[in-house]
Amino acid sequence: MISFEEQGQLCCAQIEGDLTIYTAAELKSDFERLISDQRDMELSLANVSEIDSSGIQWLMLAQRERNRQNLSFRIIDHSSEVLQIFKDLDLSSYFKEPVILDQEKGE
Amino acid sequence: MDLDPALQTFYVESREILEEVEDILLRLGQEDEASQKESLNAIFRAAHTIKGSAGLFKLQNIVIFTHVVESLLDQMRESEISIDDDIIALLLKCGDHIGELVTLVQQNNADLPPDLKESGEVLLAQLKQYSGVSVFEVKESIKNNNGKESNQKKSWHISLRFGCNVLREGMDPLSFVRYLETLGEIENIVTLDDALPRLVDFDPESCYLGLEIKFKTQVDKQSIEDAFKFIQEDSTITILSPGSRVSDYLKLIDEMPEENQRLGDVLVQCGSLTAAELAAAWPQPNIKVALNKQDRVRMPVVQETRSMRVDAGKLDEHINLVGELVIASAGAALRAQEMGDTTLNELSSILTRLVEEVRDSALHLRMIQVGPTFNKFQRIVHDMSKDLGKEIEMVISGADTDLDKTVIEKISDPLTHLIRNSVDHGIESPVEREEKNKPRKGKLYLSAYHDSGCVVIEVADDGNGLNRDRILSKAKEKGLVREDQKLMDKDIDNLIFEPGFSTADKVTNISGRGVGMDVVKRNIEELRGTIELDSRPGEGSTFRIRLPLTLAIIDGFLVNVENSSFVIPLEMVHECVELNGVNCKIDTDRNYVNLRGEILPFIRLRALFSTGGVAPKRENVVIVNYAGVKAGLVVDNLMGEFQTVIKPLGEIFSHVPGLGGSSILGNGEVALILDVPGLVNRVSSMENFSIQSAV
Numbered sequence: 001m002i003s004f005e006e007q008g009q010l011c012c013a014q015i016e017g018d019l020t021i022y023t024a025a026e027l028k029s030d031f032e033r034l035i036s037d038q039r040d041m042e043l044s045l046a047n048v049s050e051i052d053s054s055g056i057q058w059l060m061l062a063q064r065e066r067n068r069q070n071l072s073f074r075i076i077d078h079s080s081e082v083l084q085i086f087k088d089l090d091l092s093s094y095f096k097e098p099v100i101l102d103q104e105k106g107e
Numbered sequence: 108m109d110l111d112p113a114l115q116t117f118y119v120e121s122r123e124i125l126e127e128v129e130d131i132l133l134r135l136g137q138e139d140e141a142s143q144k145e146s147l148n149a150i151f152r153a154a155h156t157i158k159g160s161a162g163l164f165k166l167q168n169i170v171i172f173t174h175v176v177e178s179l180l181d182q183m184r185e186s187e188i189s190i191d192d193d194i195i196a197l198l199l200k201c202g203d204h205i206g207e208l209v210t211l212v213q214q215n216n217a218d219l220p221p222d223l224k225e226s227g228e229v230l231l232a233q234l235k236q237y238s239g240v241s242v243f244e245v246k247e248s249i250k251n252n253n254g255k256e257s258n259q260k261k262s263w264h265i266s267l268r269f270g271c272n273v274l275r276e277g278m279d280p281l282s283f284v285r286y287l288e289t290l291g292e293i294e295n296i297v298t299l300d301d302a303l304p305r306l307v308d309f310d311p312e313s314c315y316l317g318l319e320i321k322f323k324t325q326v327d328k329q330s331i332e333d334a335f336k337f338i339q340e341d342s343t344i345t346i347l348s349p350g351s352r353v354s355d356y357l358k359l360i361d362e363m364p365e366e367n368q369r370l371g372d373v374l375v376q377c378g379s380l381t382a383a384e385l386a387a388a389w390p391q392p393n394i395k396v397a398l399n400k401q402d403r404v405r406m407p408v409v410q411e412t413r414s415m416r417v418d419a420g421k422l423d424e425h426i427n428l429v430g431e432l433v434i435a436s437a438g439a440a441l442r443a444q445e446m447g448d449t450t451l452n453e454l455s456s457i458l459t460r461l462v463e464e465v466r467d468s469a470l471h472l473r474m475i476q477v478g479p480t481f482n483k484f485q486r487i488v489h490d491m492s493k494d495l496g497k498e499i500e501m502v503i504s505g506a507d508t509d510l511d512k513t514v515i516e517k518i519s520d521p522l523t524h525l526i527r528n529s530v531d532h533g534i535e536s537p538v539e540r541e542e543k544n545k546p547r548k549g550k551l552y553l554s555a556y557h558d559s560g561c562v563v564i565e566v567a568d569d570g571n572g573l574n575r576d577r578i579l580s581k582a583k584e585k586g587l588v589r590e591d592q593k594l595m596d597k598d599i600d601n602l603i604f605e606p607g608f609s610t611a612d613k614v615t616n617i618s619g620r621g622v623g624m625d626v627v628k629r630n631i632e633e634l635r636g637t638i639e640l641d642s643r644p645g646e647g648s649t650f651r652i653r654l655p656l657t658l659a660i661i662d663g664f665l666v667n668v669e670n671s672s673f674v675i676p677l678e679m680v681h682e683c684v685e686l687n688g689v690n691c692k693i694d695t696d697r698n699y700v701n702l703r704g705e706i707l708p709f710i711r712l713r714a715l716f717s718t719g720g721v722a723p724k725r726e727n728v729v730i731v732n733y734a735g736v737k738a739g740l741v742v743d744n745l746m747g748e749f750q751t752v753i754k755p756l757g758e759i760f761s762h763v764p765g766l767g768g769s770s771i772l773g774n775g776e777v778a779l780i781l782d783v784p785g786l787v788n789r790v791s792s793m794e795n796f797s798i799q800s801a802v
Binding site: 021024025027028031032035052053054056057058060061064065085088089090091094 | 274275279280281284285288293295296297298300303305306309311312314315316318
């Protein structure tokens with residue numbers, strides 16, 4: 001599930017638990033909110049324990065849909081697993097924020 | 108990642124492949140050089156496929172063993188090693204071994220049991236004698252495959268558009284990327300989001316991803332293709348080999364759903380094409396190509412799928428439901444008739460017809476051809492005749508006969524037994540045959556055909572036939588027959604079906620190990636089938652198995668005695684006549700009915716099932732016919748045709764003679780299904796008995 005914390009113009013979202021095919025459907029309403037929220041969005045992946053292609057799809061969709069609406073979207077605190085997948089699929093440039101390769105920052 | 112569904116497919120496919128290989132191997136010896144070459148290619152591809160899939164699941168045991176087999180096959184393909192009987196036998200054994208390894212994985216046994224390990228090592232040693240390739244080298248080469256740079260590596264381009272169900276089926280595009288990384292080096296990868304719909308249309312469990320990969324490896328195309336074996340059905344996979352021309356890439360661009368310009372850029376980004384190459388190919392925006400593409404998008408892609416795998420459990424559930432539907436529609440039809448509403452009656456008759464059609468098509472789903480099962484016996488005959496030093500040719504006919512899947516599964520064991528018997532006891536050794544002026548090569552016929560609502564399977568040989576003297580003396584010895592008893596030839600033959608009877612003078616490796624013909628007979632009877640035997644001394648013997656087409660639903664004929672209803676399978680009903688009418692007279696003294704001059708035994712169901720009550724003035728006789736024997740069943744009323752679902756009787760009633768099952772009528776009452784073969788046997792044996800006692 002995703003928790004949202006408002007900090008003025010900034011909304012800090014955080015995914016807890018898995019981001020996989022098993023949870024993909026449950027996350028629909030959360031992602032809908034995440035995509036439509038008009039504030040600047042920061043999504044933390046620090047607590048994502050497992051992620052697979054369906055999770056990646058959600059993230060790609062969020063990025064693209066927010067781009068379309070000219071809303072900002074930033075993924076922060078990639079866990080080491082997320083980093084590995086971004087590397088495997090060469091997605092760092094897709095999520096245009098530079099990935100910070102310092103893994104400790106994720107903790 | 109959950110690989111379970113894919114693993115299931117792997118088990119099933121490996122088995123199928125191994126069976127196919129076995130068939131090819133058994134034919135290989137007789138083939139001419141050209142077709143041998145083709146067969147070897149087919150076997151090589153098969154081994155390669157198994158190795159590739161096993162590699163995907165990291166099943167090292169299978170990979171290593173299969174690799175050694177594969178190297179031998181490769182050498183055979185290059186004609187470095189010639190084909191002879193020994194090598195075929197060895198390859199057959201290797202096939203079995205791979206099958207066992209697969210079974211092991213399926214049973215979740217991580218460790219190799221010692222006996223399997225040992226037999227594997229023996230085979231590997233034998234393989235090494237031929238090919239000179241040892242396990243050690245194989246392990247090394249596999250290690251190298253996964254290892255570092257090699258100057259043989261070439262760049263491939265792989266274009267993937269995953270099918271929308273890939274994720275649901277437990278497959279993850281990521282795992283394919285990771286698997287590719289074990290085969291070689293991914294130089295560049297571009298993940299495509301073009302198929303990703305807008306949020307409203309987005310189904311989180313569908314897969315929309317596409318990948319363009321530039322991949323450097325030394326493995327061959329087959330290995331790369333094998334990686335995607337489990338998604339190839341609904342995903343689009345294009346693999347361009349190293350050195351493909353620019354036009355091949357353009358074709359790829361053209362075939363893919365994305366905008367040409369966009370995909371061109373992606374390929375450039377991948378490094379598979381250079382910007383200059385692309386610019387040269389597209390001097391200006393190619394309108395024609397774009398138009399073509401639009402046309403094609405409008406036409407839905409018709410993908411022809413000839414067959415699909417369905418879980419057998421689902422099919423059973425379906426048949427069950429259809430069965431319930433049949434019962435429910437019979438109830439509705441009955442009620443409609445009672446109400447006497449014309450429109451309702453008409454509707455209900457349409458409904459009944461449709462239900463009948465649904466039933467037929469549902470039952471047809473369960474039908475499979477007996478061919479594959481028959482082909483399995485080729486191997487048994489091949490191996491056994493080799494062991495026994497006999498020359499036997501197996502002739503299969505009617506392999507396309509359809510039979511219920513459950514029946515086929517259950518008939519396999521009894522058939523094996525009959526075939527082993529024929530090979531072991533029936534067909535003589537070549538020397539013996541020559542002395543009898545028979546061709547050296549014995550023949551074993553295995554055939555299947557339809558006959559009045561039944562399927563008949565015959566196992567026949569041109570061997571010695573049954574030795575009646577020996578059977579008779581053995582039966583007397585065992586107390587099955589009295590010393591002074593006179594038996595007809597057919598009765599003597601049938602003695603072999605008695606429990607505890609085995610004529611084998613010496614217990615051979617092959618038959619005579621305690622499981623006798625009585626078990627065969629029982630197995631067949633459990634399927635509501637019968638077995639009969641035809642033996643001609645010196646010429647051979649024929650076992651004839653009759654089986655019902657299906658186990659689930661029958662067309663029945665409903666009759667009534669007192670307050671009980673009985674169902675007789677319609678295909679066995681010959682005719683119905685009035686008892687003591689013009690055509691049918693009864694002779695109570697000598698217990699027969701005279702049907703237009705034909706003398707037939709009969710049974711009064713009233714007496715047989717002790718229904719009580721008094722027989723009505725007019726009784727009816729249903730003449731039933733089974734396997735050429737006719738008999739009369741005396742009943743009170745004839746109710747007419749009735750389609751019914753067979754429900755098995757409970758454990759307690761399973762031994763009641765004359766009953767085959769039960770069914771529920773439209774009005775909710777229970778009707779008992781008569782076991783006609785049982786009844787016919789009963790009356791004809793009673794008749795024989797009385798003839799014998801009269802003599």
